[in-house]
Amino acid sequence: xPVLVSKQKKEFSRFEKNMKWFQNNYEKxxxxxxxxxxxxxxxxxxxHNKDARALINSLRDEYEAIGAFVIEFVSKxxxxxxx
Amino acid sequence: xxxxxxxxxRGKLGYINIYLMCSNPEIHDPVRFYADTGASRTTxxxxxxxxxxxxxxxxxxxxxxxxxxxxxxxxxxFLRDVLLVFRISRNSYYIEKLPTVTxxxxxPHNEEERRLVDQLPSLLGVDVLEKYxxxxxxxxxxxxx
Numbered sequence: 081x082p083v084l085v086s087k088q089k090k091e092f093s094r095f096e097k098n099m100k101w102f103q104n105n106y107e108k109x110x111x112x113x114x115x116x117x118x119x120x121x122x123x124x125x126x127x128h129n130k131d132a133r134a135l136i137n138s139l140r141d142e143y144e145a146i147g148a149f150v151i152e153f154v155s156k157x158x159x160x161x162x163x
Numbered sequence: 164x165x166x167x168x169x170x171x172x173r174g175k176l177g178y179i180n181i182y183l184m185c186s187n188p189e190i191h192d193p194v195r196f197y198a199d200t201g202a203s204r205t206t207x208x209x210x211x212x213x214x215x216x217x218x219x220x221x222x223x224x225x226x227x228x229x230x231x232x233x234x235x236x237x238x239x240x241f242l243r244d245v246l247l248v249f250r251i252s253r254n255s256y257y258i259e260k261l262p263t264v265t266x267x268x269x270x271p272h273n274e275e276e277r278r279l280v281d282q283l284p285s286l287l288g289v290d291v292l293e294k295y296x297x298x299x300x301x302x303x304x305x306x307x308x
Contacts, residue, residue, distance in 0.1 A: 083256065084182060084248060084256060088182060088191055091182075091192075091193065092180070092182045092193050092248075092250065095180060095193035096180050096193070096250070099170070099180055099195060100170070103170060103172060117281070130278075132210050132213070132281040133213055133281070136210075136213050136214055146214070147191075147192040147193060148193065150195075151210070151214055153281070153282045155173075155282075160173075160174045161173055161174050161176060161197075161284070
């Protein structure tokens with residue numbers, strides 16, 4: 081079985097940290113970014129947009145790699161997900 | 164016993180961060196998957212497909228549409244021979260190999276629908292979950308086997 085190489089391990093760890101930061105700061109993010117998608121990296125929102133696809137395209141233009149970035153929607157309402 | 168820990172996200176749903184690997188098309192990126200015993204297959208949602216840079220034209224299209232809670236048929240594609248890499252401790256990982264992972268391609272009719280589609284998460288389906296006992300704590304989802 082292959083194992084993650086060092087670069088991938090670092091990317092995975094950064095993604096996990098970014099996800100944790102997003103979860104822990106969600107209520108604060110709602111004050112500023114409700115109704116928008118945010119891109120989180122290294123403990124901050126690096127970009128935001130109402131359109132997820134536009135946000136991803138802008139991130140690709142700006143950054144070499146976005147694999148570790150968390151891109152999530154910040155909901156105005158407390159929506160329930162029934163999957 | 165093998166234990167994989169995930170978090171509790173929106174609506175207290177359980178999610179697990181997974182490093183996704185595939186050789187054709189080449190993918191090596193982390194993705195958040197919500198554990199969903201109502202999904203028969205592990206599925207990459209539209210927004211994550213874009214984030215991963217997937218080109219639907221290069222993927223094999225499924226002949227069978229999938230139907231979700233919205234009761235709409237959705238086009239879907241396959242990724243073949245995918246590795247799902249789970250973290251089990253700081254420096255160790257566990258790999259699940261899946262012959263296929265489904266990639267969704269919703270076709271929203273307007274901006275409002277598209278905004279909703281882009282909120283849908285990727286799902287860790289029964290094809291993986293059936294191998295584990297799934298339990299919840301206040302802050303975590305735990306897969307055990």
